Amino acid sequence: MRSALAAAFGLLFAGAAQAGPVLNIDKSIEKVSGWSIGVSKALNGCLAAATYQDQTTVWMGFDGDKDEAFLAFTNPRWKSIETDRVYRLAMMTGRGRWKGPFTGVERTNERGLYASGLKKGFVLDIARAGAIDVIFEQKSIARLSLSGSSDAIDAMNDCQKAVVEAKASAGKEGAKAEASPKKSGGSSGTGFFVSDVGHVLTNHHVIENCSEFYVAKFGVPSIPARLVASDAQNDLAVLGTGIEKPVVPAMSLRPRIGESVYAYGFPMLHLLAASGNFTVGNITASAGLGDDTRMLQISTPIQPGNSGGPLLDQYGAVVGIINSKLNALNVALAGKGDIPQNINFAIKTMIALNFLDANGIPPTVGTKSPTPLDAASVAEQAKLFTVHVTCR
The missing domain is CATH 2.40.10.120 (Thrombin, subunit H)
Structure with a gap:
């Protein structure tokens, strides 16, 4: 199972070595289990972010136009990361080990690693892993509990549905009552x-x-x-x-x-x-x-x-x-x-x-x-x- 997942990871990152858009929540929607859920104008879709005690922020999101996902990690202490440079990053969870190309990005006073063009299923697997060890240049740079990330994914899905509905009803009435699910x-x-x-x-x-x-x-x-x-x-x-x-x-x-x-x-x-x-x-x-x-x-x-x-x-x-x-x-x-x-x-x-x-x-x-x-x-x-x- 682990070898199959590792192979799948390489396919998921095909074409992902591009500089990602600036990571930012332009319109905050809600907070779920420690994660902030909101809309990114650059992505034209929804994302979730959670910051940990070591100052690492995990970003997960959906690209509204391409039906794809992205994953990123940023930290104000990662000053050696070069913007637009492609790095190999490994992630270890209880389910397996994955490697793939990430692009160096910069946002305000942080630098980080960003991968786009991912299949949503891969991001869901990461979210459900429970914990993750991020390996960069053969060193562990972050060991993160992903507690609450499944709830965050559910909230992102609801957010993305609303984004799609809003596009479909562009020019129509902006207010819509929410019924019971x-x-x-x-x-x-x-x-x-x-x-x-x-x-x-x-x-x-x-x-x-x-x-x-x-x-x-x-x-x-x-x-x-x-x-x-x-x-x-x-x-x-x-x-x-x-x-x-x-x-x-x-x-x-x-x-x-x-x-x-x-x-x-x-x-x-x-x-x-x-x-x-x-x-x-x-x-x-x-x-x-x-x-x-x-x-x-x-x-x-x-x-x-x-x-x-x-x-x-x-x-x-x-x-x-x-x-x-x-x-x-x-x-x-x-x-x-x-x-x-x-x-x-x-x-x-x-x-x-x-x-x-x-x-x-x-x-x-x-x-x-x-x-x-x-x-x-x-x-x-x-x-x-x-x-x-x-x-x-």
Whole structure:
């Protein structure tokens, strides 16, 4: 296996002995497991970078136009490396030893070694290796733990998809709502109880194109549910579970701009805690994109998988249903300027109440606290009535 990988390495670096573009994250997207993810204008694609204690920075990225990848190492102490000179570099991992040509590069106060034209599969293998020993001129110049690099690769893939979508929609609307991710024909999101006979409210886009539905509270096995009603225009759906007398939150119809609001849900379960995530923000506008009066604009951080979850006020009452977030990367790539921050949206409770009433599901009137609660108390209440929704 090692000899096969070594042979593959030589093929992967064919034509790679070229000076690479300046390594730089022009637009930062997020941080994942210690790696910075962003967009490189020079590459017209996405990259990830992580700096270690010995000042070595590892760079991995995708070339947006050529569907290829690159790998680079830089360090401010590597002053002897000559720009544009071709060097032979070896890398050792638990999976094998690889050799190939790297080009000397310089960026700000650092110098380094850069290889382009790589197959994405090779970069994925390096990322999954767990640790790497970089050998230069028969000496080890860096021994690096690649902890978190697989998560970084996943984030880069998501970033690259957004870059491709942004190019395809150039000249079109720059803002796009992010739905819950669908994997292997399934979907994952959040919901909450709205009746004393176990009805669960969620988003239409969470259960769209599914025929089997399940709900679960953390620590309790999933149970089957049935689709009772769905409204694609208002992005709402309600599931029947048969659970009797669940905890049901109060509904508030008087959200105020500036008030603190909280989101509880089950985002990105392949990365984040399965017990649920709780985030804090504010209502920043009384309407959504294009002055859509059905929506609230909020600064509360949300991620794919939060869709359909409750947006709560300081009294533990639901003021909205988490719906979408502004696709900041698409906006930035469309030339709108800086990356927008914390621009997210929730459906107003009045819209949800009208939807439930129209489908013969009078919601149970929950009880809200007579006095404001601290954030920890709101989170404890949210755990009682919020559920993880999956379907396939």
